[in-house]
Each structure stands twice: as C-alpha cells, then as structure tokens.
Amino acid sequence: MTSVIEVKPSATTERQNSPVRTRASLPVVPLARPEIPDRDRDRLDAMAARLLREEPALGDSAAFGERVAAGLAERGRALAFEDHSAMALYARRGTTLTEYRPLLLTGDGDFLAIGERPDSDFEAYCRDVLGLGRIERLFPAPGAAPIMRLSRRIMQDADAMNRLVEAARRDGVISLIPYYGNGGCWVLGREIAARSGSQVRIAAAPPRLTRRVNDKLWFADRVTELLGRRARPMTQYAYGPAALTAELRSLARRHERVIVKVPDSAGSLGNLSVSAEDILSPSFVELRSWLIETLTGLSWNGGWPLLVGVWDSPAVGSPSVQAWIPEACDGPPIIEGIFEQVVEGPEGTFVGAIPADLPDGWASRLAGEAALLAGLLQRLGYYGRCSFDAVLAGRTLDEAELHWIECNGRWGGVSIPMTLANRLVGNWRRRPFVVVQREEKLAKPLTVGQAIDRLGDRLFRPGTRDEGVVLVTPRLLADGRGLHFMTLARTREAARAMAKDGGALLLGQA
DSSP: OOOOEEEOOOSSOOOOOOOOOOOTTSOOOOSBOOOOOHHHHHHHHHHHHHHHHHSTTTTOOGGGOTTEEESOOSSSEEEEEOOOTTSBTHHHHTOOTTTTGGGGGOOTTOEEEOSSOOOHHHHHIIIIISOOOOOEEEOOOOOSSSSOOHHHHHHHOHHHHHHHHHHHHHHSEEEEEESSOOHHHHHHHHHHHHHHOOEEEESSOOHHHHHHHTOHHHHHHHHHHHHOGGGSOOEEEEOSHHHHHHHHHHHHTTOSEEEEEOTTBOTTTTEEEEEHHHHHSSOHHHHHHHHHHHHHHTTOOSOSOEEEEEOOOSEEEOEEEEEEEOOGGGOSOEEEEEEEEEEETTTTEEEEEEEOOOOHHHHHHHHHHHHHHHHHHHHHTOOEEEEEEEEEESSSTTTOEEEEEEEEOSOOTTHHHHHHHHHHHSSGGGSOEEEEEEEOOOSSOOOHHHHHHHHGGGBOBTTTBSSEEEEOOSHHHHTTSEEEEEEEOSSHHHHHHHHHHHHHHHTTOO
C-alpha cells in the first residue's frame, strides 16, 4: 500500500513579515515570525552567553579562516551536496538513496556533487520539465576507504576543485549548501577560500554547534532549561551497559514502553523501542547482552552515552515545526510550517508528514516555543534550515502535554519538498501538496524516463500543467525499491487522489 502524506495550510494565522535574504533557489516563505517577549529575550541572551562561556568554540568558525562564514551569498554560484558519512549509523550503511535531493535546492549554473551513479535523466527532468536551471555536476573519484566523506572526495579530485576554485575566483564568492554542517563541508570551504582568495558562505552552522544541535541528549537539556522539565519526555543518560540495563528496567516498571536512542543519529535509525514486558522478563545479564547485541546490529559503534527514555503512549500527535534561522541582522527565526509526522513500526520510522490539523491555540503554542528554541540556536551562531519534533502526549488534546523530543539541524524529508513547492507555486500554502515516500518492492526498476511515460498527462509541468506529480528523487525507482514523489493540486482531495493514482501508475497497478 502506498504511503500518502498530505500537506495543507496550517491553522496558524499568517503574518506579514519582512523579506528574508536567501538565494532564489531557496525561497523562505514565512508562516509566522513569533515575537519573543523582552523577558524571554533576556533569558535567551543569558543562556547563550553561559553556553558560550562553557564551550567558547561552540559557534565559532574562526578555525576555517576569515573568508569562511555561515550564511548564503545572493550572487555567485553554489555547490549543493548531501553527505551522510559523518552522521551516526548512516556511514556504515552507505545510504545514498536521497543524494539527489539537493538538486531541488540548486539554480541555474550551480554545482551538484554526488557520490555514485549519475542520473542524467533525472538532471534533465529537473532542468527541462521543472525549470530549476542547468546545473554542473561534480562526480569525484571514489576514495581509498570503502566509505569516504563526499567533501573529502571533492578535495582529492583535482578537476572538481579546479572548477569550484575558478567559479569562486571569478565571482568573488561561492556558497556551499550541505545536508548539514559537518566538519567536512567547512574544511572544503576553507580549501576553496585558500586557493581562490574569495569569500565562501556555508548554509549551515559550524561543526561543533551542528553536533550539539543534532544530539538528542544536548537538546533535551536545553529544552529543560528553557521550557521546564515537563516540556520533554522522561530522558536519562546511560554511560555503559550496566547503567543502560538498569535504567531501562527502572523505567519499564512504571511505563508500558521504553526506548533507547543513539543520540546523534538521524531519524529512527538509532531507535530501539521495547515493551516493558520484554525488558522485565529476562534476567539482568540476559537483557544486557541482548541490548548490546541488538544495538550493534543497528551499526552502533559502541559510543556512550546513549539516551534512555519513555515512549510517549498514548499520544494524539507528533508535530514537527519547520524553521529557517537567518543571520541575526535579518531578524528572528521564521516558522514556515507545522506538520504532523507520519511514522510506522515500533521504532517510529519516519515516512513523511501531513499538515498539523490543530486548534489555533496549539498551533500558536508550537510556533511560539519553537521560536524560543530557534532563538537560542541563533544566538549560539546557528544558521539555516532547522526543524523541531514534538509529541502531544495524552489521549485527547485537552489533556495532552507538549513534549519536545529532538532537533534536526539539517535538511530533511519535509523541508526539501516544502522548499521545492515554494519554488514551483510561489507559496506551498496556495496549493495543497502530498508527498509519497516509501520503500516498497517494485515489480521491476524504473528509469526516470519510464516513470515519466507511465505518468503521462498526470506529470506536473510549470506553466503548462500546474497540478500533477513531481518526482523528488530517482534512486528508489531505479533500484526497484520504492517511490518518492509529491503531487500538487488545487484542493487537498484532488492532491490525495492524484497521489494514489500516481502511485498506482508507477507500480504498474493502473
């Protein structure tokens, strides 16, 4: 069964906001820019000052040279790339299914770097059908190690570096748009700046701050400080196998389901959700052995601490707030949308998002608290795309508690389609759109050309057909492993029906 993820206008009242300085290929369309009261601004200032005193290099990019800084240049060319190699658990799995997503963030003349299997048909589709512009692809030679950071491969490829350096030298500046701000992209920026003598702007936070923001334990501590202990689910640190086992058994005596998380992994890859019965039935030694064996099977590298917590159940929602954090001179953080995450399985595997259908009071509270969290990150030196995931714990909205569970300081499965929709229709709220994202075995692999042929007149074509199917990435289709597309239509019902029809066509069921 195809997974359908619907996006519609939020209940939050849209405000008039000042323009945001970004590139044309990265439109930021505000839903809200909540005003932070003076007393909260003072708290944010004090908290940020303390964190920077405790960790002076937290938001500092000085190590990468005076020509390299967080931000985006409005002129010049950009390099976009998606590199998961520094993300816990991704590196060992070599995930490349989404490496073409950054193409949707590029404009005419920009560079796109990929790690394997160029897909000229998908590049032509984005250029000729969607009208996103003519990109220049970089395909650096594989590294000596089985898995090497794409940024390092670029630096070791003389042709790729020469092209980037020449572009930076000619324009006086170049922008890097990475999946997230790991050390590799910042070192690449330093090398381009050193060889070209030009400015380099990186649309991400410095590496140390990026690591902290994406660490679920660090984020839980910030939520507690800023919003109070009740603003997050029960969360503990576990510094070794015995502590992990003991903490889980203690929580399982009081809660139906508990969870272990690798704190610096993305999505659900590092989640291990276990029922209380399965925790309490085996002996302490048996449970400890099983936990370590199971976590190792998830490609965990043995690092500590791990997060031990309670799986909120029942829950009436799992909202995600999409934000853009600009440079401080451009004003406070912007809330672009509030979505309900769609998850499957005991680990809560992310398969997409639907619009959050919430009363105005809840929507305002989510936007307001997310703005506080984003305001703290901005004061620490964060720049760029960010989202905050939460759970509405309880049986009804009237009794629910708002628990913030993690921060995604990076691009992702909601923000990239949202940005693409803004590019295609001007404002994603003008056109309800649906995203289909699912790993599912196809009868046989499909090339982009074959997918286009199957979709026929249901294919979205800007300026010609403003409703239809948009392919988001090619890898799942090409591997015969699933679907990844979105549909745009004039009504939610039409978009949903179009998604089902499009899925059936691609699966050969219509």
